[in-house]
Structures are given as C-alpha cells and as structure tokens.
Amino acid sequence: MSFNLPSSIEPDSALSVGGLTAYIQLLLEQDDQLRQVWVTGEVSSASRYRSGLFFTLQDPDAKASISCVVWNSQLDKLAALPAQGEQLILLGRVNVHPQRGNYQLIVWQALPAGEGLLALRYRQLRNRLELEGLFDPERKRPLPVHPQTVAVVTSPQAAAWGDIQRTLKRRYPGLRVLFSPALVQGDQAPASIVAAIARVERDRRADVLILSRGGGAIEDMACFNDEFVVRAVANCSIPVIAGIGHQRDESLADLAADVCAHTPTAAAEQAIPFLSNLHAEHQERFHALNQAVVQYLEVERDRLQSLRECVKRVKLDRQIKQETQVVAWLKQRLIQSTLRPFQEATQHHQLLQEKLATLDPQAVLQRGYAVVRQMNGSIARSALEVSPGEDLSIQLGQGHLKVKVTEVSIAPPSFDE
Known part of the structure; x- marks a missing residue:
C-alpha cells in the first residue's frame, strides 16, 4: 500500500529539531509584543538555585501555566519576591530554551497583586478541615511494628511506585505488597485516589497503606489538596503514610495522614523496619536475656551459699533446741507412763497395809x-x-x-x- 504525499511536503525540505527550534525562537524573541510583556498570575511553585529563582506562574481558571526565572542579578530589584500562592504582576520577556524545546519568561520586575485564588481556596479549606479536627494529633494512629501486608496507592507509571518496590524489597524481602493503582495528576485524580483507598479497605488484608507520588509542580499536586481525598485519608480504617512530592512540598493529605514522610522512599522506610535490623535486635535481646539469666543465677547461687553458711552456723543450736524438745516430750511421756503404775502400786500398798494391819498379832x-x-x-x-x-x-x-x-x-x- 502506498501513500500519495501532498506536493507541498517534500522530505528534502524537512527541518531539523534545531532548525525548528531556532525558527520558533526567532519568532517569539523578535516579536515586539513578547520582548516586553506584562503578565499576571499566581505563583504555584518556587525554587532557588545558584543561578536564580525559578518558579511557575499559573492561571487557575484557564488551567494554564508558564515557567519563569529571575536571575540572581535581578532579584534585589524586584518589588515583590515570588512565593507560592502569591498573585503577582510580572514584567519580562519571552525566551526560548533550545535544549529543552520550551519557552519561559525572563522576569525583570514583580509587583504584588494580592492573594492568589488557589492559595485562598487552599487556606479556606485547610482552616475548615482543621476546625473539624481532621489534622489533630490525637487522631494519628501508631504504625504496626511488624506489618505483614503493605498496600500502595499511586500511579503504575509513576517513578514513586518503582522507588517503593525497591525500598520494600531491600528492607523486608518476602513482604506481601498490595498495589491499588490510581491517577495522581489531573482532574480525574481525586476520584481515582478515593476509589483506590476504598478498594484497599474492602480487601481487609493490608496492615498499613502508603499514598504516594513523586515530586512535581504545585499544580500537579492539586489532587492531594482535594477535600474528598483528604477526608478519605483521614477516615481510612488503615493507618496511612503519605509520601507525596519532595521535602519542601506539603499537601492537606499529608496533614490528614497518620505519618507524613514527604517522599515515596521515606514512606516505604517508615512502613517497615529493616529485616536485618530486626534480626540484630533479636540477637541483642537474646544475649541481654541470657546475660540477665546468668547474672540472676549467679546472684541466687551466692545467696544460696550464704544461706548454707548461715544454716551451718545455726544448725547446732537448732539441733540442741530440737533435742531439748524431744527430751521434754520423752520426759512427759515417761512421767505419764510411770504415774499410773505408781498410783496403782500405792493403792495396792494401802490395801496390803490394811490387810497386814488386820493380820497383825498385836492388833489381835x-x-x-x-x-x-x-x-x-x-x-x-x-x-x-x-x-x-x-x-x-x-x-x-x-x-x-x-x-x-x-x-x-x-x-x-x-x-x-
């Protein structure tokens, strides 16, 4: 089967990636409107590096975003420093990054424009859930010391799933792992996460649940600030470890979870101990118990020897006392045994005496x-x-x-x- 290409498309005129990127760069950077442009939006994430401050400016209503950078030489000149959740008005120019094939805004000035819409919604939801007690420390449940089954809720395509698998296998070989897949980014992610958590609860085999995804932009983490997801985490019948994003990220799901580990690898490490460490601790306890038993036996042996010496010292006195008691008892028996014959002999003597008196010639x-x-x-x-x-x-x-x-x-x- 053959295809007839349009006459306007010929392989010989195909552009290279570099040529196409250079052409786009020429169009954007030479455009008068884009060489100096004012842009307003909400800062969703910001990271400081050696070369400058990199952040994302987004439009929550249009669900659009643009990467921005302020070089270090320009930071001191800004009227407002970009920070997450801030609504800013930026002055800059559009720049194309050839190596990555994307564009960004080189910022010269930043003016404050009030609190961002997403930040306001986040703060209002957080305050409402906090008043309900969903983040109270008293709600936090302790993790099982030796879980037999660990459930993981994340995307099967996410790098977090691979990190968790490797960590669990390295720390506790043979552990049973239940995987409940879910979307962790996009509009459908909240419902998918709630369904994945409910699936684990219905299964009833898991001792602990890990909710995880790798790092990303703040807008990519929005599903973990969804009210339904936060409530599903807080009301889960299984202890939940949240390993979402990086150390600098914090979502409402992190606050509702029983343990917040911030990263997938840290969450897996929190879920289970090192099997080798458990073996070493067992050996230490065994040796400690053995030493305690040996020490106890030595103490009791010394105590027994001391008692034996005491017995030796008091044995003669005790024996004399016992013999005295025996002699007293025999004396009493002797008295009792001789008293009756004596009484009988006395009576017989009196009888004979009376008879003798009657037979006495003198009496006659x-x-x-x-x-x-x-x-x-x-x-x-x-x-x-x-x-x-x-x-x-x-x-x-x-x-x-x-x-x-x-x-x-x-x-x-x-x-x-």
Whole structure:
C-alpha cells in the first residue's frame, strides 16, 4: 500500500529539531509584543538555585501555566519576591530554551497583586478541615511494628511506585505488597485516589497503606489538596503514610495522614523496619536475656551459699533446741507412763497395809486375845500340848504374864461360872 504525499511536503525540505527550534525562537524573541510583556498570575511553585529563582506562574481558571526565572542579578530589584500562592504582576520577556524545546519568561520586575485564588481556596479549606479536627494529633494512629501486608496507592507509571518496590524489597524481602493503582495528576485524580483507598479497605488484608507520588509542580499536586481525598485519608480504617512530592512540598493529605514522610522512599522506610535490623535486635535481646539469666543465677547461687553458711552456723543450736524438745516430750511421756503404775502400786500398798494391819498379832491382842507360849518359846495351840505344873508365858495386848498350869481340860471353858 502506498501513500500519495501532498506536493507541498517534500522530505528534502524537512527541518531539523534545531532548525525548528531556532525558527520558533526567532519568532517569539523578535516579536515586539513578547520582548516586553506584562503578565499576571499566581505563583504555584518556587525554587532557588545558584543561578536564580525559578518558579511557575499559573492561571487557575484557564488551567494554564508558564515557567519563569529571575536571575540572581535581578532579584534585589524586584518589588515583590515570588512565593507560592502569591498573585503577582510580572514584567519580562519571552525566551526560548533550545535544549529543552520550551519557552519561559525572563522576569525583570514583580509587583504584588494580592492573594492568589488557589492559595485562598487552599487556606479556606485547610482552616475548615482543621476546625473539624481532621489534622489533630490525637487522631494519628501508631504504625504496626511488624506489618505483614503493605498496600500502595499511586500511579503504575509513576517513578514513586518503582522507588517503593525497591525500598520494600531491600528492607523486608518476602513482604506481601498490595498495589491499588490510581491517577495522581489531573482532574480525574481525586476520584481515582478515593476509589483506590476504598478498594484497599474492602480487601481487609493490608496492615498499613502508603499514598504516594513523586515530586512535581504545585499544580500537579492539586489532587492531594482535594477535600474528598483528604477526608478519605483521614477516615481510612488503615493507618496511612503519605509520601507525596519532595521535602519542601506539603499537601492537606499529608496533614490528614497518620505519618507524613514527604517522599515515596521515606514512606516505604517508615512502613517497615529493616529485616536485618530486626534480626540484630533479636540477637541483642537474646544475649541481654541470657546475660540477665546468668547474672540472676549467679546472684541466687551466692545467696544460696550464704544461706548454707548461715544454716551451718545455726544448725547446732537448732539441733540442741530440737533435742531439748524431744527430751521434754520423752520426759512427759515417761512421767505419764510411770504415774499410773505408781498410783496403782500405792493403792495396792494401802490395801496390803490394811490387810497386814488386820493380820497383825498385836492388833489381835489389842482386841482381847492372848498368845500362850511354852517356856521354850513355842506357841501352845492345844491343851494337849500342856501339862499340869508347867510354866507358861502369856502375851496380852498390854504386858506379859507368867503362869503355872494347874489343870488341863479339853472341854471349852464356861464363862458363866
């Protein structure tokens, strides 16, 4: 298939990039209207470098912007120094930058023109949300110490996504990462970011959420100052780390997040610890615990030895005390065991004594009886043992009698005679 080119277009007359840029530069820089022009707009970003002050002047209503530069030699002559959010009237000329193929405004003078529209809207929204308490430190939640799953909301084409992936992989290999893609620039970005955050919440697996994009002009960051995005960040059920732009940038989403890290890499570093550091800390805790146990055992061992020495010193006294108690106990038992036989023996003795008293001849004699003894000392128990004319000794209850037998009779005597 062939194409018929118009006769006015011939390859031999094609311009080089440098030639086209030079032609555009000639048109713009030689135009009388553009060689000295007054321009009004709002400063959206400003950066100071060694050569001068570079900033962007934008028209919020027309959504147009132009790059501007004030060289260092001209800065002291400005009536107003360009700063973010300021509305200025600039005097300068249009200049083409051949290497980048873009144009910029070389500024000679800057006059104040009041607060910029975007800055005013930003300030009003910030004050209103601040009064609602969306930025209060009490709302900030602590990040999990050891998250198992990290969710990331950013653009898949953004350099921030690559930075976060590399940082997470380097710090915590094997970590589960959930990616929820979103637009992070343009008119559709706020709704896309809100939807991406809601998607992570519905999934319920993430322990922490990183909202991120790389640096850029202030107008490119406008979606992170959107009220719906700020509320989605503040009301998210998962702790949110904001890693938006560079260190000098601050959005309302940064203020609403639980942690503001300013850059994607810093956000990833805040989300998870170094796995190697965790291992080292674990080893340190293990050694510290081991040393504490060893020290505790040494202290207890010394205490045990001291107690043993104390026991040795008090062992004899304690043993004597114990033996004394045993002796006292045995003594009591001995007393109790001998008291009853003694009492029984006493009673038996009394009984025998009473019996003996009844059998005592003297007692019998006291009752009126007498003992008759022959002269040889034997007791005469029968009259047949005595002969008439024999001398006898009679023992009475009181005293003795010596008698001579005059008559012996077997028959019992009669006391009536």
